[in-house]
Amino acid sequence: MTSFDSPPQLNVWRALLALAVVFVMLATTGWTAVRHQRGASSPLEAARSAWAHGHLDGRRLPGLDSSPQRIARFFASLSAHQRTGLAQRYPLAVGNMNGAPVKLRYRANRIALDQARSIESRRMHDRRLSATGQLDAGRRMHRLESLMRPDRKILAFDPLGTGRVAEVIGDLNRAKRVSVVVPGVDTNLLTFQRSDDREYSAPVGMARALYRAEHSASPRSRTAVIAWADYTAPAGLGMEAATAMRAESGAVRLNALVRALPGRSTVALYCHSYGSVVCGVAAHDLPDRVTDIAVAGSPGMRAEKASKLGTGARVWAMRDRDDWIQDVPYMEVGGLGHGADPVSPAFGARVLSAEDATGHAGYFEPGTDSLANLADIGIGAYGAVRCAHEDDACRSGVSGRTTT
Numbered sequence: 584m585t586s587f588d589s590p591p592q593l594n595v596w597r598a599l600l601a602l603a604v605v606f607v608m609l610a611t612t613g614w615t616a617v618r619h620q621r622g623a624s625s626p627l628e629a630a631r632s633a634w635a636h637g638h639l640d641g642r643r644l645p646g647l648d649s650s651p652q653r654i655a656r657f658f659a660s661l662s663a664h665q666r667t668g669l670a671q672r673y674p675l676a677v678g679n680m681n682g683a684p685v686k687l688r689y690r691a692n693r694i695a696l697d698q699a700r701s702i703e704s705r706r707m708h709d710r711r712l713s714a715t716g717q718l719d720a721g722r723r724m725h726r727l728e729s730l731m732r733p734d735r736k737i738l739a740f741d742p743l744g745t746g747r748v749a750e751v752i753g754d755l756n757r758a759k760r761v762s763v764v765v766p767g768v769d770t771n772l773l774t775f776q777r778s779d780d781r782e783y784s785a786p787v788g789m790a791r792a793l794y795r796a797e798h799s800a801s802p803r804s805r806t807a808v809i810a811w812a813d814y815t816a817p818a819g820l821g822m823e824a825a826t827a828m829r830a831e832s833g834a835v836r837l838n839a840l841v842r843a844l845p846g847r848s849t850v851a852l853y854c855h856s857y858g859s860v861v862c863g864v865a866a867h868d869l870p871d872r873v874t875d876i877a878v879a880g881s882p883g884m885r886a887e888k889a890s891k892l893g894t895g896a897r898v899w900a901m902r903d904r905d906d907w908i909q910d911v912p913y914m915e916v917g918g919l920g921h922g923a924d925p926v927s928p929a930f931g932a933r934v935l936s937a938e939d940a941t942g943h944a945g946y947f948e949p950g951t952d953s954l955a956n957l958a959d960i961g962i963g964a965y966g967a968v969r970c971a972h973e974d975d976a977c978r979s980g981v982s983g984r985t986t987t
Contacts, residue, residue, distance in 0.1 A: 625743045626741070626742055626743060627741045627742075630674070630675035639669065644669075649682070652682065654682025658682075666684070666687055667690070670691035670694065673691075675695045675740070677691040679739050682843050685738070685755050689737060695742075697731060699742040703721070704720075706720035726776075729776070730748065745773070746772025747771075747772075748813065749810065749811045750786075750787060750810045752808040753806055755807045757846075758848050760806045760807075760848055760849050760850075760963065761851070762793055762852075763811050763853065764786055764809065764855070764858075765854045765859075766789070767858045768818070768819060769816065769819060770786060775810070781944065786812045788947065789855070792948070793947060793957055794806065796955060796957070800959060800964060801962040801964065808961075809840075814832065814837070815832065816829060816857065817857060824857055826919060827860060827921070830885070831864055833861040834862075837852075838865050838870075844872075849963075851876075851960055853877050854877065854878045859878035859880075859925065863885045863892060866892035866896070867894060874897065875960050877956075877960055879901050880902060881921075882913075883915070883921025883923060883925065887923045887930075888923065888929070889925075898925075898931075898933065899932060899933045899968075901935040901936065901940075901971065902937060903940040903945060903946070907942070933976075939951045939952050965981040966981075
């Protein structure tokens with residue numbers, strides 16, 4: 584039984600029960616987990632501290648709070664040898680530095696990945712660890728080795744905890760249109776990519792499918808796609824997933840990424856599940872280069888209407904009829920829950936067809952209407968999108984021309 588055919592009383596009881604469960608979690612394990620995480624040290628923080636105290640030929644390095652534009656000017660003033668030297672000396676700092684040359688970030692992150700791989704390799708044989716700990720180290724080592732392949736372009740990497748990472752598909756420097764995939768819960772270093780039948784439910788699979796679909800729809804379009812798992816996503820469907828805590832910190836990081844992208848490319852955000860909460864929180868601070876925000880399988884965007892998001896970007900929404908997310912309470916009470924249903928008429932988003940997607944994780948499956956719609960948005964072919972209903976209301980007021 585779905586929320587579309589449930590009696591109103593049942594929906595009310597479902598909402599009250601869900602809120603009660605969340606309150607219990609808040610009162611027990613939730614805050615303990617948050618308190619422990621605050622005390623965690625970060626290799627990235629150590630690298631940033633080293634940069635802050637570093638010098639180059641007797642002059643101080645620019646502050647880490649400098650604008651991406653100032654960071655870009657600093658690196659432009661250096662020789663190739665000097666830039667390479669900084670990447671080798673401060674790989675984690677440079678690899679995550681908004682404003683640093685994109686290719687230099689790729690190079691720095693490959694060094695940082697190799698350093699993390701060496702640590703995990705040693706942990707695999709550390710007798711102080713349990714068999715499970717050694718197995719986990721082996722899994723992380725193999726994932727790091729995969730990310731280090733020459734054909735991969737890692738834009739951000741942080742090994743702390745479960746890990747954060749972002750990867751570019753395509754040529755970011757030459758792209759006229761950039762698509763950013765923002766995933767949801769349980770996204771981390773190990774789940775960043777899957778090779779089984781769930782390939783397209785993971786950020787890398789989503790991004791690769793979207794990139795291929797964009798080029799299939801418009802081979803001449805100069806696009807790039809970023810698989811962006813560079814925020815700490817909630818683990819599971821507990822307290823963190825019911826609040827905006829992770830979304831708020833993720834929104835800051837998402838905005839920093841978008842503002843530092845090279846060139847003058849336009850940007851579209853593709854926000855899946857809890858990722859749509861991140862995008863909703865980020866929306867009011869997004870720069871004008873963000874022209875579109877598309878959410879799929881959304882639990883809400885922390886707003887009652889699309890017009891309340893505070894962005895000039897077009898807001899698109901889709902949900903498959905078999906997606907379990909439709910059974911969550913679309914409400915927000917005392918910080919719990921994420922607000923109105925983005926596919927509801929009252930919300931005011933442009934509702935797209937997801938007719939042949941399957942379940943909560945199937946929106947980026949090749950051959951689906953949902954992926955085709957997302958690709959059309961990515962290349963600017965708005966007239967080609969398929970609306971969820973028979974009329975063409977979702978296409979009203981937008982041009983159907985493709986930008987190459």
